[in-house]
Amino acid sequence: MDIFSEIKPLRAFLDTKRDLHLSIGLVPTMGALHRGHLDLIRVSAQENDITVCSIYVNPTQFNNPSDLAKYPRTFEEDKEMLLSAGCNVIFAPLNTEMYKVPSNLRFDFGYLDKILEGEFRPGHFSGVALVVSKLFNIVKPTKAYFGQKDFQQYKVISKLAEELLFDLILSSVPIVREESGLAMSSRNKRLSESEKQDATVFYQSLLLAKQLLLSGESIEAVKIKSKQKCEAIPGVRLEYLELADTENLKPTQLVSGNAILLIAGYVGEVRLIDNLLIG
Amino acid sequence: MDIFSEIKPLRAFLDTKRDLHLSIGLVPTMGALHRGHLDLIRVSAQENDITVCSIYVNPTQFNNPSDLAKYPRTFEEDKEMLLSAGCNVIFAPLNTEMYKVPSNLRFDFGYLDKILEGEFRPGHFSGVALVVSKLFNIVKPTKAYFGQKDFQQYKVISKLAEELLFDLILSSVPIVREESGLAMSSRNKRLSESEKQDATVFYQSLLLAKQLLLSGESIEAVKIKSKQKCEAIPGVRLEYLELADTENLKPTQLVSGNAILLIAGYVGEVRLIDNLLIG
Numbered sequence: 001m002d003i004f005s006e007i008k009p010l011r012a013f014l015d016t017k018r019d020l021h022l023s024i025g026l027v028p029t030m031g032a033l034h035r036g037h038l039d040l041i042r043v044s045a046q047e048n049d050i051t052v053c054s055i056y057v058n059p060t061q062f063n064n065p066s067d068l069a070k071y072p073r074t075f076e077e078d079k080e081m082l083l084s085a086g087c088n089v090i091f092a093p094l095n096t097e098m099y100k101v102p103s104n105l106r107f108d109f110g111y112l113d114k115i116l117e118g119e120f121r122p123g124h125f126s127g128v129a130l131v132v133s134k135l136f137n138i139v140k141p142t143k144a145y146f147g148q149k150d151f152q153q154y155k156v157i158s159k160l161a162e163e164l165l166f167d168l169i170l171s172s173v174p175i176v177r178e179e180s181g182l183a184m185s186s187r188n189k190r191l192s193e194s195e196k197q198d199a200t201v202f203y204q205s206l207l208l209a210k211q212l213l214l215s216g217e218s219i220e221a222v223k224i225k226s227k228q229k230c231e232a233i234p235g236v237r238l239e240y241l242e243l244a245d246t247e248n249l250k251p252t253q254l255v256s257g258n259a260i261l262l263i264a265g266y267v268g269e270v271r272l273i274d275n276l277l278i279g
Numbered sequence: 280m281d282i283f284s285e286i287k288p289l290r291a292f293l294d295t296k297r298d299l300h301l302s303i304g305l306v307p308t309m310g311a312l313h314r315g316h317l318d319l320i321r322v323s324a325q326e327n328d329i330t331v332c333s334i335y336v337n338p339t340q341f342n343n344p345s346d347l348a349k350y351p352r353t354f355e356e357d358k359e360m361l362l363s364a365g366c367n368v369i370f371a372p373l374n375t376e377m378y379k380v381p382s383n384l385r386f387d388f389g390y391l392d393k394i395l396e397g398e399f400r401p402g403h404f405s406g407v408a409l410v411v412s413k414l415f416n417i418v419k420p421t422k423a424y425f426g427q428k429d430f431q432q433y434k435v436i437s438k439l440a441e442e443l444l445f446d447l448i449l450s451s452v453p454i455v456r457e458e459s460g461l462a463m464s465s466r467n468k469r470l471s472e473s474e475k476q477d478a479t480v481f482y483q484s485l486l487l488a489k490q491l492l493l494s495g496e497s498i499e500a501v502k503i504k505s506k507q508k509c510e511a512i513p514g515v516r517l518e519y520l521e522l523a524d525t526e527n528l529k530p531t532q533l534v535s536g537n538a539i540l541l542i543a544g545y546v547g548e549v550r551l552i553d554n555l556l557i558g
Contacts, residue, residue, distance in 0.1 A: 011446065019298075104391065105442040110383035133443040140446070163384040164412040167290065167419070 001083050003090045007138050010091055014052070014139060022049035026141035027087075028132060031055040032072035032186035036176040038085040040145040043173055045086035052089040052139050053082050059095065060103055061127030067271070072189040091139070098134060105130060109159055112249060116262055117152050117273065120239055125156045132157055136166050143169045149183050151260060151275045155249055175274070177203070183274045190270045198233050199267045205229050206261050206276040209241060213255045213278070219243045230265060239264040239271075246277070280362050282369045286417050289370055293331070293418060301328035305420035306366075307411060310334040311351035311465035315455040317364040319424040322452055324365035331368040331418050332361050338374065339382055340406030346550070351468040370418070377413060384409060388438055391528060395541055396431050396552065399518055404435045411436055415445050422448045428462050430539060430554045434528055454554070456482070462553045469549045477512050478546045484508050485540050485555040488520060492534045492557070498522045509544055517544040525556070 004010040014024060025044030029037050037053075044051040055078060062068035075092065082090060106126045107113075113125035136144065146154045154172050161170055176184045181203040182196060191199060205226040212222050223241050230238040241263045245252045252259055257279030264273045283289040293303060304323030308316050316332075323330040334357060341347035354371065361369060385405045386392075392404035415423065425433045433451050440449055455463045460482040461475060470478060484505040491501050502520050509517040520542045524531045531538055536558030543552045 007444070101441065103442055104389035105438065106387040106389075108385040108387060110385075112383070130442065137444040137446055159384065162380065163382055163409065165286070165416040167416055 001079075001087060001090065003079075003092065005092055005094060006097055007093065010089070010138065013089070014050070017050050018140070023142040024048060024139060025051045026135065026139045026144040027051065027053045028135050028144065028146070029053060029055055030057045030071065030186065031078050031092075032074050032189055033078045033081050034176075034184040034186060034188070036147050036149065036184035038081060039176050040147060040173050041082060041085040041087050043171070044143065044145050045088075047171075048142060050088045051086065052091055052141065053087045054091040054093075054135055054139070056091075056093055056098060056131070056135075058098070058127060058131040060099075060130055061124050063121045063123050066269075070190060070269075072186055074189070091135075098131070103130060107160070109156055112152075112159055113156055115152075115249060116240060116242060116244070117264065120264065125153070128153055129156060129160045132160065133164070133166075136161075136168065141168050143171055145171050145173055147175065148172050149175045149185065149274065151262060152249060181207075183272075185272060187270050187272060191267060195235070195267045195270070198236055199270075199272055201230050201233055201236055202263050202265060202272060202274045203276075205238075205241060206263055206274060209243075209261050210276055210278060213243065213261075219251075219253060226263070235268050237266045239266070243278075280358075280366060280369065282358075282371065284371055284373060285376055286372065289368070290417065292368070293329070296329050297419070302421040303327060303418060304330045305414065305418045305423040306330065306332045307414050307423065307425070308332060308334055309336045309350065309465065310357050310371075311353050311468055312357045312360050313455075313463040313465060313467070315426050315428065315452075315463035317360060318455050319426060319452050320361060320364040320366050322450070323422065323424050324367075326450075327421060329367045330365065331370055331420065332366045333370040333372075333414055333418070335370075335372055335377060335410070335414075337377070337406060337410040339378075339409055340403050342400045342402050345548075349469060349548075351465055353468070370414075377410070382409060386439070388435055391431075391438055392435055394431075394528060395519060395521060395523070396543065399543065404432070407432055408435060408439045411439065412443070412445075415440075415447065420447050422450055424450050424452055426454065427451050428454045428464065428553065430541060431528060460486075462551075464551060466549050466551060470546060474514070474546045474549070477515055478549075478551055480509050480512055480515055481542050481544060481551060481553045482555075484517075484520060485542055485553060488522075488540050489555055489557060492522065492540075498530075498532060505542070514547050515544060517542070518550075519543050522557075 025048030027040045027044050057071050107129040180200045182200050209222045226241045227238045230236050246258050246260045259278040262275045304327030306319045306323050336350050386408040459479045461479050488501045505520045506517045509515050525537050525539045538557040541554045
């Protein structure tokens with residue numbers, strides 16, 4: 001496994017692979033890896049000759065400075081896990097490499113980056129689009145892999161790739177869960193054991209919401225019940241639960257195979273998200 | 280010379296060239312070519328193995344629908360001129376190829392796209408950044424060439440390439456002028472002979488402004504004199520004359536080698552721009 005912290009030698013290395021017509025899979029991460037990330041690596045390693053994992057906690061996508069400061073960093077463990085999952089290249093740049101000058105560029109995706117996460121994390125998706133554009137232009141992957149847990153992020157990146165005509169294929173990989181049902185997330189490392197138990201309420205709320213919707217309850221009634229269910233637990237706060245069209249993320253009343261339930265909330269100081277496809 | 284109207288076969292063609300390690304120069308144009316464009320082609324042909332000229336009147340960079348409708352289109356002449364200048368590939372896509380779905384993406388460059396042209400053509404540079412990103416991702420050039428006449432555009436594209444880390448070199452090629460001093464522009468095709476004569480007042484104003492500034496006059500006094508000079512001619516209207524820092528385009532009082540005079544105005548219905556480096 002090769003490790004690069006600078007763009008120029010990484011590009012030169014990957015150019016030699018492209019010359020041999022080898023395919024390159026990219027898995028962008030912010031480190032603090034868990035089994036969800038390793039699934040992305042494994043799928044990429046199956047589908048490509050070379051798998052590059054980027055590890056970079058991108059400051060421009062954090063609207064909350066304390067969230068950025070407290071984001072877990074576990075580089076030594078990450079390396080071990082990546083090696084065992086079949087990763088070939090780690091790209092772990094410093095801020096000075098990714099942002100040679102302070103960024104003045106903002107992306108605006110219209111509706112798509114204003115709702116759900118965009119409403120609660122203003123500027124977040126502009127920062128995501130910026131860093132993903134940089135990574136695409138550094139690695140020039142054949143395919144790039146993202147987790148379904150960040151469903152809205154995947155929609156934004158799909159829109160970005162479609163609008164800018166990036167020459168690559170995007171792939172979304174299903175959510176990996178703890179036995180408790182809690183969706184794998186780097187932020188789970190910040191939860192105590194009892195908070196981890198409390199956090200399962202978000203997935204339980206998604207399951208209950210799906211069941212209620214399929215039995216004919218309205219999304220409005222389901223939202224009220226979800227809020228009650230979540231906030232019955234001390235320290236848990238629901239930010240949103242929404243039923244949306246999977247294509248454009250517009251709110252929908254239609255409980256169909258084209259719908260997705262999305263949830264976000266806090267357990268203590270830690271903000272978590274999860275989602276569940278209907279059908 | 281090969282002509283492509285679709286992205287996929289162009290990419291396949293250029294991939295075969297890249298496999299041979301040939302360098303690719305890109306000259307993005309909106310057609311209606313003149314000697315300024317041909318200079319770009321010639322420089323590219325000198326510096327690269329393959330020169331691609333794109334001809335595409337990009338709707339998203341026009342804030343004025345009548346300006347878009349009246350933009351000159353002269354494809355047959357363009358082809359002849361490109362062949363004689365050493366161009367190897369023309370890429371002339373339809374709107375449906377460049378915008379498969381209507382665009383919802385906007386770029387915001389902070390200060391840089393709000394001043395000068397940005398003030399008078401809101402949304403213009405977002406459309407430029409979008410289409411140039413598409414062209415960069417379609418052609419993946421070694422070098423891309425732009426005319427110095429669109430100086431602010433070059434600064435915006437430089438910022439775009441720097442922020443998104445496009446793997447290419449940008450090059451700015453000096454303004455080509457008619458014997459009268461009028462800067463070459465596709466929009467000149469919309470001017471009558473007498474309007475072409477009137478339009479020389481912009482370059483004359485730049486020359487006079489430089490001379491006055493070097494002799495110690497303030498930029499404020501120079502602006503007033505330029506406005507009087509331009510608007511003494513019936514049908515001519517000055518939109519702005521500014522002295523700016525070449526690095527960041529911020530207004531400056533310093534008449535130095537790092538300064539540029541920029542001018543914009545109308546002759547009849549046709550909007551023209553020009554500029555002059557100090558030093």
